Amino acid sequence: xxxxxxxxxxxxxxxxxxxxxxxxxxxxVSFHVARGETLGIVGESGCGKSVTAMSILRLIxxxxxxxxxxxxxxxxxxxxTLSEEExxxxxxxxxxxxxxxxxxxxxxxxxxxxxxAENVVRHLNVPWSAARxxxxxxxxxxxxxDARRRLDxxxxxxxxxxxxxxxxxxxxxxxxxxxxxxxPTTALDVTIQAxxxxxxxxxxxxxxxxxxxxxxxxxxxxxxxxxxxxxYAGRKVEEASVEALFAEPLHPYTRxxxxxxxxxxxxxxxAGTRPRLQEIPGLxxxxxxxxxxxxxxxxxxxxxxxxxxxxxxxxxxxAGHTVACWEVERxxxxx
Amino acid sequence: MAVVxxxxxxxxxxxxxxxxxxxxxxxxxxxxxxxxxxxxxxxFAPFIAPNDPLKLSPVNRLxxxxxxxxxxxxxFGRDIFSxxxxxxxxxxxxxxxxxxxSSVLGLALGLACGYFRKVDGIVMRIMDGLMAIPSILLAIxxxxxxxxxxxxxIVAIVIPEVPRIVRVVRAVVLSIRAQPYIESAIAxxxxxxxxxxxHVLPNTLAPLIVQSTYVCASxxxxxxxxxxxxxxxxxxxxxxxxxxAQGRTYFQIAPWTILIPGAFLAVTVLAVNLLGDGLRDxxxxxxxxxx
Amino acid sequence: xxSYIVRRLFATLPVMAVVALFVFFxxxxxxxxxxxxxxxxxxxxxxxxxxRAKLGLDRPMVEQFVVWVGQLLQGDMGVSIFSNLxxxxxxxxxxxxxxxxxxxxxxxxxxxxxxxxxxxxxKARKLVDRLAMAFAVLGFAMPTFVLAYILIYFxxxxxxxxxxxxxAPIKQGFWPFVESLILPSVALGITYMALIAxxxxxxxxxxxxxxxxxxxxxxxxxxxxxxLLHALKNAAVPIVTVIGIGIALLISGVVITETVFNxxxxxxxxxxAVLKRDYPVVQGLILVFAGAKVLVNLIxxxxxxxxxxxxxx
Numbered sequence: 005x006x007x008x009x010x011x012x013x014x015x016x017x018x019x020x021x022x023x024x025x026x027x028x029x030x031x032x033v034s035f036h037v038a039r040g041e042t043l044g045i046v047g048e049s050g051c052g053k054s055v056t057a058m059s060i061l062r063l064i065x066x067x068x069x070x071x072x073x074x075x076x077x078x079x080x081x082x083x084x085t086l087s088e089e090e091x092x093x094x095x096x097x098x099x100x101x102x103x104x105x106x107x108x109x110x111x112x113x114x115x116x117x118x119x120x121a122e123n124v125v126r127h128l129n130v131p132w133s134a135a136r137x138x139x140x141x142x143x144x145x146x147x148x149x150d151a152r153r154r155l156d157x158x159x160x161x162x163x164x165x166x167x168x169x170x171x172x173x174x175x176x177x178x179x180x181x182x183x184x185x186x187x188p189t190t191a192l193d194v195t196i197q198a199x200x201x202x203x204x205x206x207x208x209x210x211x212x213x214x215x216x217x218x219x220x221x222x223x224x225x226x227x228x229x230x231x232x233x234x235x236y237a238g239r240k241v242e243e244a245s246v247e248a249l250f251a252e253p254l255h256p257y258t259r260x261x262x263x264x265x266x267x268x269x270x271x272x273x274x275a276g277t278r279p280r281l282q283e284i285p286g287l288x289x290x291x292x293x294x295x296x297x298x299x300x301x302x303x304x305x306x307x308x309x310x311x312x313x314x315x316x317x318x319x320x321x322x323a324g325h326t327v328a329c330w331e332v333e334r335x336x337x338x339x
Numbered sequence: 340m341a342v343v344x345x346x347x348x349x350x351x352x353x354x355x356x357x358x359x360x361x362x363x364x365x366x367x368x369x370x371x372x373x374x375x376x377x378x379x380x381x382x383f384a385p386f387i388a389p390n391d392p393l394k395l396s397p398v399n400r401l402x403x404x405x406x407x408x409x410x411x412x413x414x415f416g417r418d419i420f421s422x423x424x425x426x427x428x429x430x431x432x433x434x435x436x437x438x439x440x441s442s443v444l445g446l447a448l449g450l451a452c453g454y455f456r457k458v459d460g461i462v463m464r465i466m467d468g469l470m471a472i473p474s475i476l477l478a479i480x481x482x483x484x485x486x487x488x489x490x491x492x493i494v495a496i497v498i499p500e501v502p503r504i505v506r507v508v509r510a511v512v513l514s515i516r517a518q519p520y521i522e523s524a525i526a527x528x529x530x531x532x533x534x535x536x537x538h539v540l541p542n543t544l545a546p547l548i549v550q551s552t553y554v555c556a557s558x559x560x561x562x563x564x565x566x567x568x569x570x571x572x573x574x575x576x577x578x579x580x581x582x583x584a585q586g587r588t589y590f591q592i593a594p595w596t597i598l599i600p601g602a603f604l605a606v607t608v609l610a611v612n613l614l615g616d617g618l619r620d621x622x623x624x625x626x627x628x629x630x
Numbered sequence: 631x632x633s634y635i636v637r638r639l640f641a642t643l644p645v646m647a648v649v650a651l652f653v654f655f656x657x658x659x660x661x662x663x664x665x666x667x668x669x670x671x672x673x674x675x676x677x678x679x680x681x682r683a684k685l686g687l688d689r690p691m692v693e694q695f696v697v698w699v700g701q702l703l704q705g706d707m708g709v710s711i712f713s714n715l716x717x718x719x720x721x722x723x724x725x726x727x728x729x730x731x732x733x734x735x736x737x738x739x740x741x742x743x744x745x746x747x748x749x750x751x752x753k754a755r756k757l758v759d760r761l762a763m764a765f766a767v768l769g770f771a772m773p774t775f776v777l778a779y780i781l782i783y784f785x786x787x788x789x790x791x792x793x794x795x796x797x798a799p800i801k802q803g804f805w806p807f808v809e810s811l812i813l814p815s816v817a818l819g820i821t822y823m824a825l826i827a828x829x830x831x832x833x834x835x836x837x838x839x840x841x842x843x844x845x846x847x848x849x850x851x852x853x854x855x856x857x858l859l860h861a862l863k864n865a866a867v868p869i870v871t872v873i874g875i876g877i878a879l880l881i882s883g884v885v886i887t888e889t890v891f892n893x894x895x896x897x898x899x900x901x902x903a904v905l906k907r908d909y910p911v912v913q914g915l916i917l918v919f920a921g922a923k924v925l926v927n928l929i930x931x932x933x934x935x936x937x938x939x940x941x942x943x
Contacts, residue, residue, distance in 0.1 A: 063847055067755070095850030103848075108841040113863045113938055123849045158939040174849070468648025471920040475882040479904050480656055480912055560773055564886050567775050568901050583775065587890075591794075594783050601776030609771035616767070 009036035010214055011060070011099075011182050016074035018052070018059045025292040029055040029069070031238035037182060042208060042215045044229035044246070046222060046261070050288050052238040053218045057184045060216075061101055062091050079181070097127035100175035104187035106167035110159035116143075117155030120174045127178045142173035146203060165196035169203065176207060183208075184216045189224065201228050222265055226250060231324075234258050237289050237299035240318065244325040254327040256304045256335055260284035298330070306331040306338075367617030373610035381427035388421035392577045401593045411595040413586060422577040423600050429566075429578035430559045430607055433493055437558035440497045442551040445504025446543065450535065452505065453512025463509075466502035474499035475561055479570050487573045496561050500554045507550045511543045545622035552615030556608045563604050579604045631935070638931055642924045649920040650702065653913045654695055658687070684711070685909070707917070708910035710903075717914035720899060727797045728895035731818065731887065732880055734811045739819040739826060740873060744862075746823075747830025747869075752857055754835060762827060769824030774883045778817035778890040785813060795892040810893075818887040822876045829872040833865035840864070866937045874930035881919050 018030040030052040037043045045053045058064050059071050062083065076083040078099060083091070095101075103109045111119060120142055121135035130138070136155065143151035146169040159167055168188060175183055185204065189197035205228055208215055217229055225232055225246065232249050234242040234257065242255040253259045264283055286303035289295060298316050301307040308331065316328045329335060361368040380387060396416030404411040410419035448466075452459040469477065474496075481495035515521055521538055565571030566580025574581055579600040586596030665682040666673065673681075682688050686697065701708065707717035750762040786794040792813055798806035837843065838861055846860040888897030896915060903911035934941050 061848060063844065092850040092852070095848055097850060101848040103841060103845065105841050109845045111842040111846065111860050111864065112940060114860070122851065122855070126849065126851055126855075160940050171845075174845075464644050465648055467645045468652060468920075470878075471645050471649050471923050472652070472916055473878050473881040473885075473919050473923065475885055476900065476916055476919055479885075479900070480916060483904050483907055483912065484656065556771070561882075563773055564775070564882075567886065568889060568904075570901070570904055583779075590779060590782070591787055594779070594787075597776070597779045598783070601773065601779065605768075605772050605776055608773070609768065612767065612771050 008038050010039045010079055011037040011216075012075075012077040013056070013060065014075045014077070016056065016059060016076065017072040018055050018064060018069060019072045020069040022068070022292070027291045028238055028294070029291060030059060031291075031295075032074070033233075033235065033238070033240050035233045035240065035243065037214050037216055039181070040208070040212045040214055041231065042205070042217060042229045044225040044232040045216065045218045045235060046220065046225055046232060047235035048220060048261075048288060051235045053235050054186050056235070057101065057186050057216065057218055060184060061095055061099060062086075062088075063095075063101075093127070096123050096175070096180075097178045098180050099182045099184065100178070100180040101184045101186065102168070102171045102175045102188050104190050106164050106171055106191060109171060110167055112159055115156050115158055116162070116170050120155075120170070120177050123174055123177050138177060139173070142177050143170070145176075145207070146170070146173045148173075164192055165200065168192060168196075168200050172200075172204065172207070176211065176213065179211060180213055182214045182216065184218070186218045187220070188217070190219070190221070197224075204228070222261055234261070237295060238291060239299060240328070241300065242325075242327045242329075243318075244321075244327075245323075248323060248325045252336070254321050254325065254332050254335060255300075255329050256306050256331075257284070257300045259335070260303075298328070306334055364617050364621055366613050367621065370610045370612070370614030370617055373606065374614060377427055377607055377610065378431060380424055381431050384424045384428060388418075388424045390418035390421045392417065392421040392425045393575070394418075401589060401596075403593070404595055404599075410599045411593065413582070413593070413596050414589050419582070419596060419599055422582050423579070423603055425577045426579040426582055426600055427603065427607070429489070429572055429576060430562065430604065432489070433496065433562040434555040434559040434607075434611065436493050437496045437500060438551040438555035440493070441500040441504050441554055442547060444497065445501050446508055446547060448501070449505045449508025449543070450512060450539070452509040453516065453539075454531070454535070459509075462505070466505050469499060470502045472499070474557075475564055478561055478565060479568070482565065482570050487571075489572050489576070492562060492565060492571055495565075496558045499561075500558060503554060504547065504550055507546050508543050511546055512539055515539050515542050549615055549619045549622060552611055552618060556611040556615065559604070559608055559611070634935075635928075635932060638928055642928060645924055646921065649917065650699065653916050654698060656913070656916075657685070657909050658691060658694070681711070702917075707914035710911050711908050712906055717910050720911060721896065721914060721918055724894060724896050724899045726799060726895075727893045728884055728888070728897060730797075730800065730807070731811060731814055731884060731893060731895060732877075734808075735815040735819040735822065735880055736873075736877075738815045739822045739876075743823040743826035744830050744869065747827040748834055748857060748862060750827065750831040751834030751838060752853075754831075759831075763831070766824040766827045769820045770828075772820055774817055774821065774886050775890050777820055778813070778887060781813045781817055782890075795890075797891070797893040797895070814887050814891045814893060817890070818880060818883045821883070822879055825872055825876050825879070826869065830865065830869050833868045834861055837861045837865045863937065867934055870930055870933055870937065874926055877926045878923055881923065 013036070014034045016030050016033045017028065020027040020029055033052070033056055035043070035045075045056065047053050055064070055069075060076055060078075060083070062071070064070060071084055074084070078094070083094075086094070110116070117136055117139050120139035121132060124130060124135035124138045125132060128135075128138075140151045140155055143154055148154055148166060148169055154162070159170070162170065171188075183204075188204070189200050192200060201224065204215060204217075207213070215229075217224070219225060229246055231245050232243065233240055234249075234255060236257050242249070242253070242258050244254075249258065250262075253262055261284070284303055289299055289302065295315075297310075297312045297314055298304070298307070301311040304311065306329075311330050314330075316330045318326045318328045319332070321327050321332065394417065396412070399408070399412050399416040400414050402408050402412040402416075408418055408420065410423060412418055413422075448462055452462050472480075477499040478492075478495040481498060482491055485491045515538060521534065524534060524538070562571055562578070563580035563583070566578045567584045569584060571580055572578050574585070582600040583597045586593065590597055665678050665685065665687055669678045669681045686694050689697075698708075705718060707721075709716055710720055713720070746762050746765075750759040753759050782794055785792045793810055796810060798810040800807045834857075842864075843856065843861060846856045851860070884895065885897035885900050887893070888895045889901055892898075896918070899911065900915050902908075903915065
């Protein structure tokens with residue numbers, strides 16, 4: 005498995021200094037991404053999934069945060085110890101990233117063409133004219149009509165969906181091995197969401213770029229990814245193939261997330277009402293204090309004294325399905 | 340934003356301590372202490388000054404700073420130390436009264452502009468016109484119309500400074516009027532005056548105080564500039580601008596006649612500006628982010 | 631674009647009209663008899679009457695105003711009471727030093743202050759930033775003429791690197807011209823620099839926190855490209871606005887700086903005219919300075935279109 009993986013994150017700890025103390029935003033997360041694979045990272049907002057992404061590219065603002073420990077290996081090369089200059093040559097070239105807010109993620113005073121082409125010029129050492137050709141090619145690839153004219157337009161002249169296409173074009177312009185997409189469709193209309201996701205999958209097939217898709221939306225995960233990591237309070241609580249996860253979620257938190265998705269396949273009862281969506285009771289824990297035991301225990305219906313005192317290790321539940329839960333047998337039985 | 344959170348504490352639950360207040364607002368504290376010291380110096384000038392600031396002593400002309408004359412003497416043998424201490428009076432009187440008068444005038448005009456469309460058009464055109472004229476030029480022009488004196492200097496500085504206050508107050512009033520709670524109060528039939536008194540005035544206070552400290556600093560600089568040009572307070576009054584103007588000719592052999600009152604002026608303006616910056620950060624975080 | 635410029639030009643008319651009205655009534659509504667003030671303390675009744683007739687003050691107010699505006703529109707600002715020269719000619723003679731001083735100050739201030747502000751924002755809360763902001767706070771409190779004398783004392787008197795005073799017109803050679811402008815420009819520009827550095831830092835700080843800067847960093851762009859293209863171009867509108875506002879500061883400062891450095895420009899002309907109560911000249915100068923300021927504001931407004939593609943006319 006290790007030799008096939010292009011990105012390997014091991015025991016990552018990322019922390020922020022705040023007025024209330026140190027926030028352990030990512031608290032010992034490990035996962036790997038295989039070549040050409042689509043990995044989903046799921047969790048509620050504040051669970052550390054975006055910080056994990058920013059840590060991989062080492063974009064954590066040094067004034068407030070740092071990678072405290074752990075290892076991030078890209079093609080066998082350790083990223084945490086690279087110089088900033090070496091990191092810069094990697095970003096946007098071999099690992100690139102797209103963000104949640106297409107409305108604000110593009111620079112409003114530079115043309116779309118400039119923003120795509122500058123990436124190509126920076127990393128591929130080609131003249132501007134060639135980079136512009138490449139930019140036009142990329143716009144064609146992400147199916148923006150009339151690419152030649154669009155190159156000279158500014159972001160405010162494009163719709164939200166088009167801007168996200170531009171972001172994708174920009175991110176893929178140097179043929180990266182890994183594309184990290186942080187909530188790429190959350191800010192878009194539902195119909196546009198599907199188009200963008202389809203486009204990303206299609207391009208992945210074409211280019212062989214591995215995708216790390218970060219989202220809070222299990223629906224998006226089900227449609228697009230092959231393997232899923234579920235995060236809670238800065239830790240990984242479950243990992244499985246998409247099929248296995250949806251067939252039998254093993255962590256009470258994952259089950260809670262699934263119950264919070266509206267379902268159309270459940271029959272309405274005689275009165276015409278469907279079962280109410282269930283929210284997970286309680287709040288995400290405060291990350292400034294070290295968490296004793298399982299982070300989810302205070303919100304968990306299965307929790308025992310052991311859960312509250314001792315952190316559960318990740319254990320193999322069969323067929324690459326791992327879970328961090330002491331009461332996994334009871335959870336399994338309750339289904 | 341932590342500052343805002345502090346404001347939400349109820350005074351009863353907060354144990355007041357001068358030291359924490361100073362630690363939280365070092366800029367305000369520093370500016371205030373400096374300014375207080377200067378005010379004390381100005382008020383008690385007759386007790387502090389070792390010599391009569393006006394007394395000529397031709398034998399002792401252009402003496403460099405020494406134990407006898409701390410800051411030296413000018414070309415008439417007058418004691419620069421004593422003159423500088425008295426000079427603080429002019430700067431402070433001008434600064435504070437210009438700040439007070441232009442605040443009152445600016446507040447009244449600003450409220451009127453924000454409230455009454457008809458007034459707004461006319462007054463704002465006049466304000467735009469006044470602002471188009473560089474302030475020192477406007478002040479000089481006004482001063483030349485009358486016999487020189489402290490009063491006319493104050494008036495001449497108030498006029499170019501008023502538009503700055505009017506604009507700030509008007510902007511606040513307009514933004515408050517657009518708030519939903521005010522619109523509903525108007526719809527509910529609350530009287531104009533009551534609305535003004537209850538909601539608008541208190542909200543204009545913070546930006547007004549901040550702006551008036553800047554006006555105070557600017558007024559001191561303009562007064563010194565006017566006196567320096569010979570168009571300010573009458574030359575027989577020892578103001579810092581006058582001391583500097585009178586030292587010009589002998590500057591190369593007696594630089595202290597200019598540098599010492601100049602330093603006092605700079606420190607005074609600095610104190611007022613620091614006070615203004617501190618108040619701005621504390622009272623008007625929105626403005627603080629913009630500057 | 632052209633129609634926008636024309637519209638903005640028309641919008642300056644009311645402002646200039648207010649200035650003209652003010653300038654006109656400045657003399658007419660002055661407390662006391664302006665003719666007597668102009669004629670001086672030991673004037674006779676005849677000399678006062680002569681001054682009054684010369685200024686047209688003996689005719690009805692409306693007539694005076696119409697005549698005055700009519701002349702103004704033809705480029706006639708009247709005649710100096712003392713030298714009997716046309717005010718426009720006096721102003722034209724003194725224009726070069728003032729324009730040279732203003733432009734060189736503008737240049738020095740922008741070239742120094744913008745980079746200071748950018749670096750301060752980039753290294754926010756670090757030592758460089760603290761030093762830059764301390765400089766800005768001090769610079770903002772420093773009276774122009776005090777700094778001017780300090781500079782003269784060190785650079786001209788002690789070290790004798792630069793001339794103490796005076797102005798060398800550009801036709802006397804480029805270097806003497808530049809030499810004569812260095813100290814006045816720095817003295818005049820310090821407050822202006824402080825202002826620009828502060829706003830640049832504030833504006834940059836706001837922009838550096840934006841999502842598109844994160845995008846630029848995620849592309850691995852070089853720091854200078856992120857700072858100077860991606861960030862500074864977005865931060866430019868407030869900076870340019872302050873550069874424009876600061877022109878007023880410069881014009882006020884010119885009057886003082888020219889006096890300190892004995893530069894025969896419009897500032898000196900103003901002070902001389904004021905001290906001699908040469909009203910036609912004062913009126914003309916106020917109109918010229920106000921016109922310059924209005925013109926600068928117009929240029930600033932138009933420049934926004936080039937800085938921010940979202941602004942449409």
